[in-house]
Amino acid sequence: MKRSFSIIGCGRAGLSFTKYLFKAGYPPAGFSSRSLESANLAAELIGFKGKVSTNPSDVIGDADIVLITTPDHVIRETAEKIAGHGGMKPDVMVFHCSGALSSDELSALKGANAKTGSIHPLQSFGSLDSGKNPFKGIMVGIEGDRECVDAAWKMAKDLGATPFQIQTSGKMLYHAAAVVASNYLVTLLKFAIDLLGESGVESDNRFEILKPLIMGTLSNIENAGAEEALTGPIRRGDTAIVKAHLEAIEESSPGMSALYKMLGQYTVEIAYSGKSISSDIRDELLSILNE
Ligand SMILES: NC(=O)c1ccc[n+]([C@@H]2O[C@H](COP(=O)([O-])OP(=O)(O)OC[C@H]3O[C@@H](n4cnc5c(N)ncnc54)[C@H](OP(=O)(O)O)[C@@H]3O)[C@@H](O)[C@H]2O)c1
Known part of the structure; x- marks a missing residue:
């Protein structure tokens, strides 16, 4: 019963x-x-x-x-x-x-x-x-x-x-995790969609252009974890590209460069803890992203 x-x-x-x-x-x-x-x-x-x-x-x-x-x-x-x-x-x-x-x-x-x-x-x-x-x-x-x-x-x-x-004591952080995963994912994707628009891509549905990349990344995280799923200029230690991204964003959408920098700093730490970049490259990237 x-x-x-x-x-x-x-x-x-x-x-x-x-x-x-x-x-x-x-x-x-x-x-x-x-x-x-x-x-x-x-x-x-x-x-x-x-x-x-x-x-x-x-x-x-x-x-x-x-x-x-x-x-x-x-x-x-x-x-x-x-x-x-x-x-x-x-x-x-x-x-x-x-x-x-x-x-x-x-x-x-x-x-x-x-x-x-x-x-x-x-x-x-x-x-x-x-x-x-x-x-x-x-x-x-x-x-x-x-x-x-x-x-x-x-x-x-x-x-x-x-x-x-x-844990009862961890409830607020548990909820913060859910908010980051759901609500801030919306914010992050809106940021990417807006940058694509600024780049001149003309489409009624810019999400569709990014969708295979997004779904592939989610699948990589699921299969191999966040450190392994990370690709791109920070993982490669490509400091010149990161610098150039920031210059382009500051020119087209200056209000968004702080978000790019903050996410970049967090991404540098993921790349470093995954042993993709040396401590020298980490310091160089962080100094670009802290400017
Ligand atoms: N909605 C979701 O997706 C979701 C998901 C997970 C957890 N939750 C949780 O579920 C709970 C309810 O959320 P909800 O989205 O279902 O809210 P909701 O749709 O606004 O419903 C809340 C209900 O509570 C009633 N109510 C308001 N004040 C009251 C009071 N003083 N005494 C008795 N009833 C009262 C309302 O009354 P009347 O209709 O009678 O005016 C309403 O029907 C929250 O704790 C929320 O965090 C919600």
Whole structure:
């Protein structure tokens, strides 16, 4: 028998958990949201006829698992509210789904004898209309009390995802890693697309020109690691080309040279630690990139 679950905060993440936990055989125990409309939407999604309320404390009494899927900034006050009210099962497990915050955000619940954890799907939840399980094949970061880690591990697998454990104290850096990999990749590729435009390449879709290079690089990182995947003038120790790049960027898009320099300095260290360049070349490259 799977554990029963209640959802507090019936938005994108909350509705996705509702639909796919139910599909995986987890019985629902109640739904709460700021608006009754959203809570009803979650209940209707799975044909649930039980407890629905704007007060989270009304819907958690029968739950083995409570998922707080409110925005991050109201997780702590929601935890304090339900801890103050009490009335939960003695072995209840309460999770939130934030990537940046740890289970410490739920500390008020420790006094109410609840076990706490966080379960963070590395996914951007969109509309449920596609009918595609958004958990299938994704990674889910988990931390918290032992019982919560075990239960979340099982939940993630039942949802079709792959769980992995993170340190509670490392949660913010874990989230920074996800932001760099996803959001800053967007920034990096926009930088490259803009430079291509400045170079005079005329195309409606400059990404398509860079795409095989990008996909090949990703594949090389996957197969051989970042140091081995690095190619180009820094790996070759070609100081004259790096200098010439900077001059060209400063002439066409002066605002972007600081970004090129910062990325270049980091790249020099990758090349040096991969033993592609000597310490003299490293110093020469760093002095060009620090000018
Ligand atoms: N969306 C994603 O791709 C994603 C991915 C991974 C993790 N997460 C995490 O999941 C959590 C929810 O994010 P989301 O994107 O699903 O947000 P969202 O779509 O904005 O949904 C948040 C829901 O919480 C409800 N809410 C707001 N304040 C509340 C309160 N004080 N009490 C009860 N309910 C309240 C909202 O209510 P009403 O609709 O009733 O007004 C809304 O339905 C966050 O911790 C986020 O970091 C999200």
